[in-house]
Amino acid sequence: MMNLxxxxxxxxxxxxxxxxDVDVDGDVLRVNAKGHWTLQxxxxxYEPFSKAVEGQTFRHVDxxxxxxxxxxxxxxxxxxxAIKNPDQAxxxxxxxxxxxxxxxxxxVAADATVGTPPLKHRMWFDAxxxxxxxxxxxxxxxxxxxxxxxxxTTVLVRQLLNPRQIRxxxxxxxxxxxxxxxxxxxxxxxxxIGAVIAFMGSNxxxxxxxxxxxxxxxxxxxxxxxAVLITAxxxxxxxxxxxxAQIGAMKMRQEVDAMQVIGLDRYxxxxxxxxxxxxxxxxxxxxxxxxxxxxxxxxxxxxxxTDISPILFFARLREAIxxxxxxxxxxxxxFFALIIAVVGCRQGLAVTGSxxxxxxxxxxxxxxxIFSVIVMDAIFAMLFxxxxx
Numbered sequence: 302m303m304n305l306x307x308x309x310x311x312x313x314x315x316x317x318x319x320x321x322d323v324d325v326d327g328d329v330l331r332v333n334a335k336g337h338w339t340l341q342x343x344x345x346x347y348e349p350f351s352k353a354v355e356g357q358t359f360r361h362v363d364x365x366x367x368x369x370x371x372x373x374x375x376x377x378x379x380x381x382x383a384i385k386n387p388d389q390a391x392x393x394x395x396x397x398x399x400x401x402x403x404x405x406x407x408x409v410a411a412d413a414t415v416g417t418p419p420l421k422h423r424m425w426f427d428a429x430x431x432x433x434x435x436x437x438x439x440x441x442x443x444x445x446x447x448x449x450x451x452x453x454t455t456v457l458v459r460q461l462l463n464p465r466q467i468r469x470x471x472x473x474x475x476x477x478x479x480x481x482x483x484x485x486x487x488x489x490x491x492x493x494i495g496a497v498i499a500f501m502g503s504n505x506x507x508x509x510x511x512x513x514x515x516x517x518x519x520x521x522x523x524x525x526x527x528a529v530l531i532t533a534x535x536x537x538x539x540x541x542x543x544x545x546a547q548i549g550a551m552k553m554r555q556e557v558d559a560m561q562v563i564g565l566d567r568y569x570x571x572x573x574x575x576x577x578x579x580x581x582x583x584x585x586x587x588x589x590x591x592x593x594x595x596x597x598x599x600x601x602x603x604x605x606x607t608d609i610s611p612i613l614f615f616a617r618l619r620e621a622i623x624x625x626x627x628x629x630x631x632x633x634x635x636f637f638a639l640i641i642a643v644v645g646c647r648q649g650l651a652v653t654g655s656x657x658x659x660x661x662x663x664x665x666x667x668x669x670x671i672f673s674v675i676v677m678d679a680i681f682a683m684l685f686x687x688x689x690x
Contacts, residue, residue, distance in 0.1 A: 338376025548649025
């Protein structure tokens with residue numbers, strides 16, 4: 302009975318050996334390939350073909366595949382070596398006779414030989430395909446985030462009912478990082494936002510002699526919207542990315558798996574302390590941002606063209622801006638903080654073992670957190686409008 306090696310030997314002998322004819326006609330190099338230019342037999346013509354092409358002067362290569370009986374990737378790369386002659390800067394070529402498949406194979410080999418990236422032909426429906434994939438990915442991320450939020454809420458309620466299980470040392474350390482260390486940059490940003498609003502408002506209102514209403518503009522916008530939004534966006538960019546990077550690095554080093562092996566719940570040890578730290582820090586930072594924004598508006602009103610003294614500024618603020626605007630801004634802060642903590646921790650736990658995954662999840666975490674904060678702020682705006690607040 303014939304074994305496998307004997308069968309392969311007889312099969313290779315029946316294949317026609319590769320051969321070629323090389324002819325230079327002016328600036329055109331004509332290559333007539335014959336037989337099987339495949340991996341099994343390409344070694345027979347590799348060196349002879351290279352020597353035949355070397356030293357020739359030409360600007361264009363014509364491949365004649367009329368007598369070619371077989372071609373694979375190895376043969377295509379050998380034939381494509383004629384396109385880029387070391388002595389000439391050649392990249393122009395054509396096939397006189399050959400099938401569509403061989404032309405495609407030669408195109409790929411030629412692009413790789415001359416260092417040209419392959420062309421991607423986009424179909425008319427590519428935009429719809431990308432839109433569909435993005436929609437599916439958005440829905441998947443939304444469902445996964447809601448599932449994560451439900452699991453986190455269950456663990457948080459269980460720990461709040463049994464405070465001895467809460468890791469208070471971790472929470473205090475995280476409050477220092479999330480709240481205390483972030484306070485300076487948030488206050489500086491809010492200060493300049495309040496100053497810009499006051500400056501632009503005073504110039505606009507001065508055209509019809511209503512500069513005093515600049516105080517209303519600063520108080521309403523800072524207390525109700527800008528202070529809490531600046532705080533949330535800074536937490537999303539600073540603390541949210543840190544949560545994802547920290548937990549993601551632990552996931553890559555398999556520390557999260559080790560914690561589960563020894564019986565520690567990853568939600569209790571990693572997610573809940575960060576969420577509580579955000580819940581405690583966000584209202585404090587929001588209050589600091591409000592005071593800083595009002596201070597920026599007051600300074601511009603005092604030293605700017607309106608010449609409104611601090612006493613008049615705060616008197617008008619107390620008279621024109623109800624205290625409900627302050628509470629509207631403060632009520633939003635815990636909800637924004639919860640969203641930021643949940644998104645950051647979920648993306649961190651979704652990191653796989655590659656560095657690329659860590660960077661991608663960190664970027665996704667910040668984008669999702671800011672997007673969710675803006676959407677929830679719009680929901681709050683419509684809700685308070687319907688409530689008349």
